[in-house]
Amino acid sequence: MPEAAPLLYIENLHARIEDKQILNGVNLTVNLGEVHALMGPNGSGKSTLSNVLMGHPKYIVTAGRVLLEGEDLLEMSADERARKGVFLAFQAPMSIPGVPVVSFLRTAMKSVRGVDVPIREFRKELRAQMSALQMNDQFISRYVNEGFSGGEKKRFEILQMAMLQPRLIVMDEIDSGLDIDAIRVVSEGVNRLVGPERGVLAITHYQRLLDYITPDHVHVLVGGRIVRSGGKELAHELEAEGYDRIIKETQPEEVPA
Amino acid sequence: MSSTDVNVSDEYQYGFSDPEQFVFKSRRGLDIEVVRDISRMKNEPEWMTEFRVKALGYFDKRPMPAWLANPALDDLDFENIFYYLRSTEKQATDWNDVPDDIKNTFDRLGIPDAERKFLAGVTAQYESEVVYHSIRADLEKLGVVFTDMDTGLREYPDIVKKYFGTIIPPNDNKFAALNSAVWSGGSFVWIPAGVRVEIPLQAYFRINAENMGQFERTLIIAEPGSFIHYIEGCTAPTYSSDSLHSAVVELIALEGAHIRYTTIQNWSKNVYNLVTKRAVAHKNATVEWVDGNLGSKLTVKYPAIYLVGEGARGEVLSVAFAGKDQHQDAGAKIIHAAPNTTSTITSKSISKDGGRTTYRGLLKVYEGCEGVKSNVRCDALLLDDQSRSDTYPTMEIDENNVEIGHEASVSKVGEEQLFYLMSRGLTEEEATMMIVNGFFEPFTKELPMEYAVELNRLLAVEMEGSIG
Numbered sequence: 001m002p003e004a005a006p007l008l009y010i011e012n013l014h015a016r017i018e019d020k021q022i023l024n025g026v027n028l029t030v031n032l033g034e035v036h037a038l039m040g041p042n043g044s045g046k047s048t049l050s051n052v053l054m055g056h057p058k059y060i061v062t063a064g065r066v067l068l069e070g071e072d073l074l075e076m077s078a079d080e081r082a083r084k085g086v087f088l089a090f091q092a093p094m095s096i097p098g099v100p101v102v103s104f105l106r107t108a109m110k111s112v113r114g115v116d117v118p119i120r121e122f123r124k125e126l127r128a129q130m131s132a133l134q135m136n137d138q139f140i141s142r143y144v145n146e147g148f149s150g151g152e153k154k155r156f157e158i159l160q161m162a163m164l165q166p167r168l169i170v171m172d173e174i175d176s177g178l179d180i181d182a183i184r185v186v187s188e189g190v191n192r193l194v195g196p197e198r199g200v201l202a203i204t205h206y207q208r209l210l211d212y213i214t215p216d217h218v219h220v221l222v223g224g225r226i227v228r229s230g231g232k233e234l235a236h237e238l239e240a241e242g243y244d245r246i247i248k249e250t251q252p253e254e255v256p257a
Numbered sequence: 258m259s260s261t262d263v264n265v266s267d268e269y270q271y272g273f274s275d276p277e278q279f280v281f282k283s284r285r286g287l288d289i290e291v292v293r294d295i296s297r298m299k300n301e302p303e304w305m306t307e308f309r310v311k312a313l314g315y316f317d318k319r320p321m322p323a324w325l326a327n328p329a330l331d332d333l334d335f336e337n338i339f340y341y342l343r344s345t346e347k348q349a350t351d352w353n354d355v356p357d358d359i360k361n362t363f364d365r366l367g368i369p370d371a372e373r374k375f376l377a378g379v380t381a382q383y384e385s386e387v388v389y390h391s392i393r394a395d396l397e398k399l400g401v402v403f404t405d406m407d408t409g410l411r412e413y414p415d416i417v418k419k420y421f422g423t424i425i426p427p428n429d430n431k432f433a434a435l436n437s438a439v440w441s442g443g444s445f446v447w448i449p450a451g452v453r454v455e456i457p458l459q460a461y462f463r464i465n466a467e468n469m470g471q472f473e474r475t476l477i478i479a480e481p482g483s484f485i486h487y488i489e490g491c492t493a494p495t496y497s498s499d500s501l502h503s504a505v506v507e508l509i510a511l512e513g514a515h516i517r518y519t520t521i522q523n524w525s526k527n528v529y530n531l532v533t534k535r536a537v538a539h540k541n542a543t544v545e546w547v548d549g550n551l552g553s554k555l556t557v558k559y560p561a562i563y564l565v566g567e568g569a570r571g572e573v574l575s576v577a578f579a580g581k582d583q584h585q586d587a588g589a590k591i592i593h594a595a596p597n598t599t600s601t602i603t604s605k606s607i608s609k610d611g612g613r614t615t616y617r618g619l620l621k622v623y624e625g626c627e628g629v630k631s632n633v634r635c636d637a638l639l640l641d642d643q644s645r646s647d648t649y650p651t652m653e654i655d656e657n658n659v660e661i662g663h664e665a666s667v668s669k670v671g672e673e674q675l676f677y678l679m680s681r682g683l684t685e686e687e688a689t690m691m692i693v694n695g696f697f698e699p700f701t702k703e704l705p706m707e708y709a710v711e712l713n714r715l716l717a718v719e720m721e722g723s724i725g
Contacts, residue, residue: 054680057672082682096676098695104681107691111682143695238330 005070007199013064024224040221050172054088085167089157095145102140105141120248160191175209187212206241272495284339312427312437317430330361338470342384384672385441395536402447409445413456424507432531436505443473450480457486464493470501479514495525503599508536520722540566548575564598571600579612588617597628602706604635624655
């Protein structure tokens with residue numbers, strides 16, 4: 001691969017779910033070391049974009065391309081993408097009854113890293129990450145997301161992220177349903193992962209997450225396309241004025257391709 | 258186990274067979290002469306011969322159970338079955354004394370190895386007779402009896418006569434009648450009062466010959482305050498025509514005793530498995546059936562517990578897996594016949610590739626049995642649209658002062674669950690396997706570790722290549 005290939009390159013991405021066209025030409029580039037925030041009102045296509053990036057079979061890409069460090073991401077199944085270093089922190093992660101957190105994590109690590117991590121090393125790493133996220137030891141024997149509170153689910157997503165050490169982190173409304181304390185713990189977990197070896201795309205409805213996770217770039221998604229991009233000041237502007245003005249400004253656009 | 262002679266990619270790993278050898282084999286089919294021959298050969302007391310003959314009469318008279326309404330039973334030809342086959346002259350207590358072919362079979366099944374590592378005693382039944390049996394010397398010293406049923410009848414006639422056929426009378430149902438007529442082998446276990454056997458005893462049942470009928474008979478008596486964990490496993494070769502396994506198992510837990518009976522049934526898919534299992538729990542006694550059904554063409558089995566003494570506790574925890582051309586018709590029966598008795602039924606079933614699972618349950622509380630608590634839970638998981646699951650729970654509650662809970666669910670492996678696991682790097686097959694293992698977890702966690710590992714491995718074999 002040429003050295004210059006960006007971590008994530010999205011070009012003219014169109015996607016639908018069932019008969020509903022949702023993404024109408026998204027263009028976005030995320031480089032290693034960068035944190036991007038993608039903001040937008042409800043129904044703008046934020047969750048669709050995250051699902052398309054992870055490869056959810058229900059979402060059909062109708063045009064455009066997505067490259068991960070130069071490789072065609074859309075050709076890959078969800079598990080292949082995970083093994084290539086894509087991680088999606090879910091807004092509403094599924095519970096898997098009867099599967100203990102610890103064996104789930106170990107299997108995921110083995111799958112993503114391609115080698116079995118020795119159990120002692122694994123435990124040590126797990127313990128360190130859990131204490132950083134203020135999670136107690138009993139957590140590991142609970143079943144995946146079964147009976148977890150909203151905050152526990154989000155922490156567990158961050159824990160997985162920390163253990164799997166992905167290249168591209170996509171977070172779908174990781175702040176939804178969290179109180180300020182939980183947002184802080186979760187954000188600190190994310191911030192520990194930010195660095196030159198990975199890139200972050202944080203999808204959020206509200207600006208408040210960006211008080212804790214500082215983006216290098218902010219994009220506004222409306223009607224399935226990015227209508228504005230800017231620095232972190234754009235988030236503050238949105239906070240002050242809401243989405244309405246941007247929606248109005250960008251409404252009279254040409255018909256999507 | 259040598260890796261060269263076991264083809265692990267086979268769907269059913271234990272489908273190999275040995276050349277058939279026998280010192281006595283009855284002719285095909287069943288009549289009074291066959292029954293008398295079996296009894297004569299075993300040198301049985303008169304009462305047992307009579308017991309058998311009477312049972313044959315019940316078997317002949319009873320129609321196939323109409324409520325089963327199972328077309329698979331139409332293919333079962335009782336006249337095509339061999340009812341008795343003795344492969345070796347004597348029973349060994351040392352594996353080296355077991356004929357080579359048979360010993361090799363049990364080696365391949367891992368029995369001697371398991372015995373060395375984590376069992377307190379083993380009986381191994383091959384066709385109609387137990388060919389090997391052993392029990393740890395320290396348990397024998399404590400007076401624990403663990404032997405085959407035929408030896409039990411010879412050496413402990415009083416105990417056997419007192420209990421044999423009392424929990425499951427010969428005319429209980431057609432298959433119990435059949436077993437009562439032609440039974441051979443099985444285990445006889447007697448645990449003296451207050452003795453706790455903390456390490457499991459295991460019986461292993463192997464059918465080798467084609468069109469064979471295996472009719473083992475097991476009787477376990479736990480005297481007051483004793484504890485026993487008994488495990489049984491079973492396999493058979495894969496043949497194009499059917500074999501029949503029809504066991505009767507009777508458990509008696511006297512005051513304060515505790516019996517746990519664990520089954521991992523993994524018959525090949527040409528075996529009819531029609532089994533009657535029933536237990537009686539006296540005052541403050543506990544009986545647990547931990548029942549795993551993976552193999553067979555058709556299994557019909559509803560482990561039962563009669564809670565006859567105050568404070569008795571019963572639990573049936575069962576899983577069933579039905580693949581292509583398989584039907585697991587399983588369930589549980591719990592009868593509360595004394596006050597302040599408690600019970601739990603947990604049934605989990607998985608169907609795939611057109612396989613079928615049925616849950617049939619009975620929960621009965623007699624009038625006057627105050628303070629009864631019971632919880633019933635049945636969950637079915639369907640892995641595709643061709644598979645099927647039916648639930649027939651029956652409740653007869655004739656007492657008001659009771660606490661009864663009942664939950665049932667049927668679910669399919671969800672696309673969102675699969676996507677979540679795949680987004681963490683698991684292939685679709687691995688993700689499905691993880692969901693399946695999780696679904697069976699309440700069962701698996703009750704097994705000794707070695708068996709839990711084995712069960713998960715068997716499930717993995719069943720699941721292999723099933724994801725389209």
